[in-house]
Amino acid sequence: MVCSSDDGDLEQYASSVAHFSSQYGGEGTISYTVPNIIGPPSQPGVEGDFASSAVLVNVGFDTAVYVLSVRVFECYHPGGVCRLWARWEEPDGPRWTLLWRRRPGAQPEDHRQPFSPPLKILRRPVRQLRLELNCDHLGYYTGLDAVQLVGCVRPPSPARLLRGRPLRPLSARLFALMPTVLQPEELQDRVRELAELGRKAEEEERRQRRECPTPDSALLQLPEEIICRVLSCLDLVSLSRLSLTCRHLHRLCSDPLLYSQLDLQPYWHLVDTSIVPFLTSRASCLTKLDLSWCGNYGALSDADFCNLLSELGSRLVSLRVDACDWFNGLCMEWTGLFCRGLEELSLRSCRAVVDDAFWSLQYLCNLRRVDLYRTQVTAAPLATFIRNATGLQHLGLGLCERLQRLWHVCEALGECSADLRSLVLWKQRELSWAELRHIQSCRRLEELDLGWWMIQDGDLQLIAEHNRQMQQLDILGASLVRPEAVESVLSRCPDLRLLDVSFCAQVSEAQVALWRHLYPHCSIKRSYRPA
Structure with missing residues (x-):
């Protein structure tokens, strides 16, 4: 949607979603999914929402414009947007620049809608924006309803660019030397005074250099x-x-020891094919590598990643490639071939890995932590992997829509994963009482996420009876659960530190307040919006 303002500026809402890392709703559904961010603000109840406390979404617009302002419509728990990026095209490829950022955890100045942050001036036409969110400091995840880009097609004048932007104050010392109106003779005196100040500053700098070694030489003299x-x-x-x-x-x-643990996610906009020779020449001791969000839009390819693994994969114990579009079946196979010592693997939102490629997981027998959120993993290769990886401690299977016949997976967990500490089954609709019975065999289970699964009172009583060491339990969206069943978990699980009862229709705010008083050691979360 494109329209013109009174100033002749072009106002347009997002017309497409180019990329995102996670979402609250499931694939193929309408409610609480990222595509709802397209178009003008809609009515409450159909806004976009997100499934992680630190996510990203790239939105596209019909017309490339010189950015004047951006308006973000945060309709639910506002304050999650922490960074705003702009993408423009160069002959050698796309470029990204940071338009605005807020320190994670800092509260916004106000929650008025729409939220329009002060932006860095960018003299390039922009057609795509990237929003990063961090909701750790909020009560729940931020819902995004719409994003509006305001700009002009032709390069704006400097006055138009600065309109409405805060200007940096002049130096107090310079301001004191420059009155509002100067006569010609006064101007000459001020110029001579400034020149004298500059000469004295240079003399002082030369004196300090003679008396003290330069910072570089002092640094090099250290062991x-x-x-x-x-x-x-x-x-x-x-x-x-x-x-x-x-x-x-x-x-x-x-020194290779400086590159033993690399987190490249903060530099996602800088990572391209040059990272391969850079790492192979320096990172011979590399053990942990995080490439999340890196290399999309053709900046990296599957061949680049495979070349990197062939050189450095044998020492890796941790690998994260969340939301990487280039990570496909070939990359999965090479990971199973060259990274046999992996103990942690995160493939969140790696949608390009399909079908038989997940059979490569069976070769990674040392894995202790695996996150397959929003992947296309199926039950057969996953169950085989679980039976081989007997030391598995953490498994994330949220929003895996192709994961049918889940009882095979839960049976393998109950028989072979005695050390399992955390299990995420968020929005796994195939769960039933039989699957939950298998999970109860994991007697060391401390964290269990059953969000948006229609559990009943009897299911909670099973947990309270067999998993008394539980420390974190998520049952959000369990509309059939009554307060008595929830309280049985609180009373029988003395180590419980976090209980999420958001969107549990039969659990009232008054009941939660009473529980917080009776069980102060447990943080009880509740977020509820009536239909």
């Missing part, structure tokens, strides 16, 4: 062990920049 200790505190970008200063620091900055 290499101390320098490496300092370098270990730097982020990846700072480390790369420092390596360009001199040969000695370049050698120290190339």
